[in-house]
Every structure is written in C-alpha cells, then in structure tokens.
Amino acid sequence: MDTRQIINENFINELLEKSKNVSKDKIENIIEKSKDCLGLTFEEAAILLQVEEDGLLNSMFHAAKEIKEKIYGNRIVVFAPLYTSNECTNNCLYCGFRAENKGLHRKTLSIKEVINEAKAIENQGHKRILLVCGEDERKTDINHIVNSVKAIYDNTDIRRINVNAAPMIVEDFKKLKDVGIGTYQIFQETYHRETYKKMHPMGSKSNYDWRLTALNRAFEAGIDDLGIGVLLGLYDYKFDVLATLIHSDYLDNKYNVGPHTISIPRLRPAHNSALKEVPYPVSEKDLRKIVAVYRLAVPYTGIILSTRESAKFRDELLELGVSQISAGSKTNPGGYEEDNREATQFETSDERSVDHMLQIVVRQGHLPSFCTACYRAKRTGEAFMELAKDAHIHEFCHPNAILTFKEYLLDYASGKTKEEGEKLLEKELNKIVDKKIKEETIKRLERLEKGERDLYF
Numbered sequence: 215m216d217t218r219q220i221i222n223e224n225f226i227n228e229l230l231e232k233s234k235n236v237s238k239d240k241i242e243n244i245i246e247k248s249k250d251c252l253g254l255t256f257e258e259a260a261i262l263l264q265v266e267e268d269g270l271l272n273s274m275f276h277a278a279k280e281i282k283e284k285i286y287g288n289r290i291v292v293f294a295p296l297y298t299s300n301e302c303t304n305n306c307l308y309c310g311f312r313a314e315n316k317g318l319h320r321k322t323l324s325i326k327e328v329i330n331e332a333k334a335i336e337n338q339g340h341k342r343i344l345l346v347c348g349e350d351e352r353k354t355d356i357n358h359i360v361n362s363v364k365a366i367y368d369n370t371d372i373r374r375i376n377v378n379a380a381p382m383i384v385e386d387f388k389k390l391k392d393v394g395i396g397t398y399q400i401f402q403e404t405y406h407r408e409t410y411k412k413m414h415p416m417g418s419k420s421n422y423d424w425r426l427t428a429l430n431r432a433f434e435a436g437i438d439d440l441g442i443g444v445l446l447g448l449y450d451y452k453f454d455v456l457a458t459l460i461h462s463d464y465l466d467n468k469y470n471v472g473p474h475t476i477s478i479p480r481l482r483p484a485h486n487s488a489l490k491e492v493p494y495p496v497s498e499k500d501l502r503k504i505v506a507v508y509r510l511a512v513p514y515t516g517i518i519l520s521t522r523e524s525a526k527f528r529d530e531l532l533e534l535g536v537s538q539i540s541a542g543s544k545t546n547p548g549g550y551e552e553d554n555r556e557a558t559q560f561e562t563s564d565e566r567s568v569d570h571m572l573q574i575v576v577r578q579g580h581l582p583s584f585c586t587a588c589y590r591a592k593r594t595g596e597a598f599m600e601l602a603k604d605a606h607i608h609e610f611c612h613p614n615a616i617l618t619f620k621e622y623l624l625d626y627a628s629g630k631t632k633e634e635g636e637k638l639l640e641k642e643l644n645k646i647v648d649k650k651i652k653e654e655t656i657k658r659l660e661r662l663e664k665g666e667r668d669l670y671f
Contacts, residue, residue, distance in 0.1 A: 263451075
C-alpha cells in the first residue's frame with residue numbers, strides 16, 4: 215500500500231496556501247453551511263484553520279456547540295485511563311517513557327495489580343476505561359493486553375475497555391476483538407513524515423507506514439470502532455489537523471466508518487524529555503479553533519479532552535464541542551493505588567477528583583454519562599455511524615446517560631453532587647420527546663433506586 219496516497223503532503227500544503235486571505239463572506243457561508251451537520255470539504259476546513267479574527271472564531275465556536283448538541287445533546291462522556299506499563303523500546307523525544315530515560319521508575323503491572331487499579335478506578339465511579347500500554351513486546355505483548363482486558367471484565371464492574379496500544383498484525387487484532395474491547399485507539403502523533411522521523415529515531419514506532427496502516431489491519435480483523443489523533447505541538451497544527459481530517463475521510467470512504475473519536479492532546483512537559491521546548495507551540499486560542507474545526511468538519515465524531523489541560527480551560531472547552539473527558543486520571547502504572555510521579559508519561563494539569571469534575575459539568579448544564587450501551591448493543595461501526603450521521607444516536611444516548619448518571623449519584627456521589635445531579639436529571643427527563651421512552655426511563659430509574667444496576671437502551 216502506498217501510504218503517500220493516503221497522506222499527500224503536497225496536497226495538504228497547497229490547500230493551506232490557497233486557503234489564506236479568503237473573504238469574510240465566504241468564511242461566514244462555510245460556518246453557516248456546517249450547521250447542516252454534513253461536514254466540510256478539505257478546502258473549507260483549511261480555510262477555517264486560517265481564521266484568526268475574533269468575531270469569526272466566535273461564530274465557529276457557536277456553530278460547534280450547536281452541532282454537538284444536535285448530534286450528542288448536552289452529554290459529556292466520562293472515563294479514566296489505566297496504564298499497565300511504562301516500559302518501552304521506542305525513544306520518542308517528547309515522551310517520559312522513552313527508552314533512554316534512565317531516570318524513570320519502570321514498572322509493568324501484574325494481572326493482580328491491573329485488577330487492583332481497575333477496582334480503584336471503579337471506586338471513583340467510572341464504568342469505562344482506556345487501557346494504555348507501553349510499547350515493549352517483551353513486557354506488553356498481545357497476551358498481556360488480552361489477559362488484562364479479560365481480568366478487568368471478570369473481576370470488576372467496568373463495562374467498556376477501550377485500548378490504546380502499538381500497531382499489531384491482523385491475527386493479534388483478532389484476539390483484541392475476541393476479548394471484547396470497545397474502541398481501538400492509536401495516534402499517528404504527527405502526519406508530517408520528516409518530523410515523525412525526527413521525533414521517533416528508534417524502535418518499532420519509527421516505522422511511519424506501519425503505524426498509519428494499523429487501522430486498516432484492525433478493520434480487517436473485525437474491529438470497527440476506532441480512535442485517532444495527533445500530538446499537537448510536534449508540527450504545524452494546521453497541517454496535522456487537516457491530515458487528520460484526510461485520514462478520517464479515507465477510513466470513511468474505504469470502510470464506511472470514520473473515527474468514533476478524535477483526541478486533541480497538546481504536548482506537555484514529560485520527565486526527562488529530550489525536547490526542551492515545544493517545537494510548534496499551540497496556544498489556547500489555537501486549541502479552541504481546532505476543537506471547532508473538528509466538530510464542524512466531522513460532526514459525528516467524539517472529541518476527547520484529557521487532563522493535560524488546566525481545569526479552567528477544560529471547563530471552557532466543554533462549551534465548544536468536546537464530548538468526552540477523562541477525570542481523576544493517573545498516567546503511571548499503579549498510579550491509582552500509589553502515586554509515583556517519576557513513573558509518569560507526562561504531567562497532568564487538571565488534578566480534580568471525579569466528583570468535583572462532575573459538579574462543574576452539571577453546573578454548566580451538561581449531562582455526565584458513564585454509558586457503555588452502544589458497544590454491548592452492537593451499535594458500533596456502520597451501525598453507529600448511520601445513527602450519528604443522521605443525528606439519531608441522541609435518542610439512545612440521552613436516556614442511557616440519565617440512567618448511568620443516576621447510578622453514579624446513588625453509589626458514589628458526594629451530598630452536594632447528588633443534590634445538584636438530581637435537579638439536573640429532572641430537567642433531562644423532561645427533554646425526552648418520545649412518550650414511551652420517557653415512561654420506560656422513569657421505570658428504570660425506579661428500578662435503580664431499588665438496587666438494580668446496568669440498565670440501558
């Protein structure tokens with residue numbers, strides 16, 4: 215496979231050059247058109263990436279929020295990462311896990327330790343986790359990942375495990391599929407080949423093409439729920455965002471399934487990183503624009519925001535189209551039971567507890583969701599895309615968010631969060647238009663009050 219046909223750098227650079235100095239009227243027309251939730255052309259996305267004028271940016275932000283609420287409502291999905299290992303044979307210049315970082319405390323969790331970490335995450339109220347593994351096949355091969363997933367499902371009430379792991383052969387992806395993972399997530403980090411080569415000087419990750427085609431092999435293995443993204447700051451964000459949209463479109467055209475999620479991590483300081491400064495700084499203004507462009511261009515996708523960002527800025531981005539957030543996160547193996555900062559991949563900025571984070575989400579008028587229904591009801595891949603693209607996924611997501619947030623309020627919430635959360639649930643119930651679904655949701659809420667759990671549509 216000629217991967218240069220997937221990511222054509224000359225095409226991207228030409229688009230970005232042509233998109234400069236476009237009239238205000240044309241930009242306003244693109245923003246208005248986006249509200250139909252049909253996405254943008256590459257040219258239109260490139261034009262919006264060049265916008266710097268505050269008035270136009272605000273128009274983009276309003277459109278992003280409107281589109282997000284049309285498709286996903288006011289839901290914010292909540293999850294936590296679980297790092298099983300920080301042992302790695304790669305030497306990515308920006309990462310604390312890099313092989314040449316001799317100051318890092320290395321650790322790979324045993325299956326018992328994986329279970330203990332998952333239980334600690336569950337005790338925060340989480341029902342969905344992202345399993346993250348270092349890239350050292352001697353420590354974290356497919357058997358380590360599969361056994362970890364199976365152990366978590368068998369020994370906890372975690373209901374969806376998404377996996378962020380190194381590229382694999384088709385046979386190994388099939389093992390992931392068979393053990394029942396949710397989304398397989400992999401970041402290209404940067405789509406710019408020369409920068410990629412510089413940032414990944416050794417190890418299996420130095421192979422750009424093998425990483426780029428990982429999702430093709432995942433599809434071949436039957437995994438149809440996928441997450442992508444870049445590490446913003448390694449190269450010009452305009453190039454990398456446009457390349458992400460092109461990769462997304464390639465997947466959609468080839469498999470009828472675009473990415474379920476796009477992540478927006480900015481480069482953060484890491485313990486003994488080889489980078490002393492961010493090569494291409496991405497400001498908060500830039501990141502707001504990036505969120506808006508992703509939401510306008512790929513309206514059906516979930517946009518994931520991690521705890522890399524500050525608490526204040528994360529709260530603000532919830533208003534701009536973000537639909538998934540991590541909360542109470544630790545980025546080191548064993549971090550939920552014992553916090554060892556010399557074992558972390560990168561520094562986090564939002565240290566708030568899950569309960570505190572949910573109070574903020576509720577006060578902003580968003581509905582926290584711990585929903586895992588689509589994965590278990592087989593609404594993945596083409597089935598999910600059909601519902602999301604037609605803005606019908608909200609019909610399932612909204613009542614499921616109500617039910618899962620109710621579980622959290624009953625089992626984990628502080629008194630303050632419970633009080634504010636119950637008021638929100640009353641309002642959310644009244645938003646359900648379908649009479650039968652509303653009646654059934656009320657019945658299921660009553661069943662939850664009586665002790666039943668894990669009820670979903």
